[in-house]
Amino acid sequence: MVLGRAFFAHQWLRERFVRYRDSAGGFTGWVNARFRGCYSTLCHGRAGREIKALRFIIRHRHISIVGQPLSLDFYRRADVVRISQDLLGQYMFTRIGGQGLTGGRIVETEAYAGATDRASHAYGNRRTRRTAVMYEAGGVAYVYLCYGLHALxxxxxxVEGIPHAVLIRALEPTHGIPVMLRRRCKARLDRTLTAGPGALTQALGITVRHSGQSLQGNEIWLEKGITIRPKQVVATTRIGVDYAGADAQRLWRFRVRAPCLDQLG
Structure with missing residues (x-):
């Protein structure tokens, strides 16, 4: 009964549940139905079932996410490589074009260290109309076309004036999967839905018009996710930067070992 009183005392649990329900447009599927039952158990203080309910919610904790964005302090640290690693496991969401919430957990990133990194668009403090956004303070989006086809x-x-950037290469999809399937013209969920930076932006509805947009807004934002242990992370060289000489050999691509999307079709 003590656990029940604790949950009654913390209204945030109910509020997060309601936020998720409203953003998802109601409940569908066995997971959401079971989550609703577990929530009811917690709120009505049935002590004998509370531990089991709590375990279920922890196991499926991504279901209840849709809260506050990551703070600007998270992005405005000096070490872009560390930020790239820390982004693994965080949630990335979009709400674009009136199609509802879409998103998932970040499972692959690449770090680019600006003026000193030959693989960066800002190497040597190069500044163009396209790359001007890279010199803004951290916490904004930089979206560009690759080969004139794929938005990355x-x-x-x-901080302002230091053009560091992290490329988001892949997500483990968790929210709005039917919408993402439509955007990708796919009939069923498989590992390619949000694997690869071009596939990711197409699934989330991101285009070059979002370049320069704050990640504290209502269209694109990131939220606190789960902690990825170092042994779960694979570090490799970045993709498509052979022109960068010695910088091409830097192990600045980070990938979660065997994320759930690897288990799909």
């Missing part, structure tokens, strides 16, 4: 989504980090 980057997060600007560090």
């Amino acid at each position: 989504f980057n997060i600007i980090t560090s």
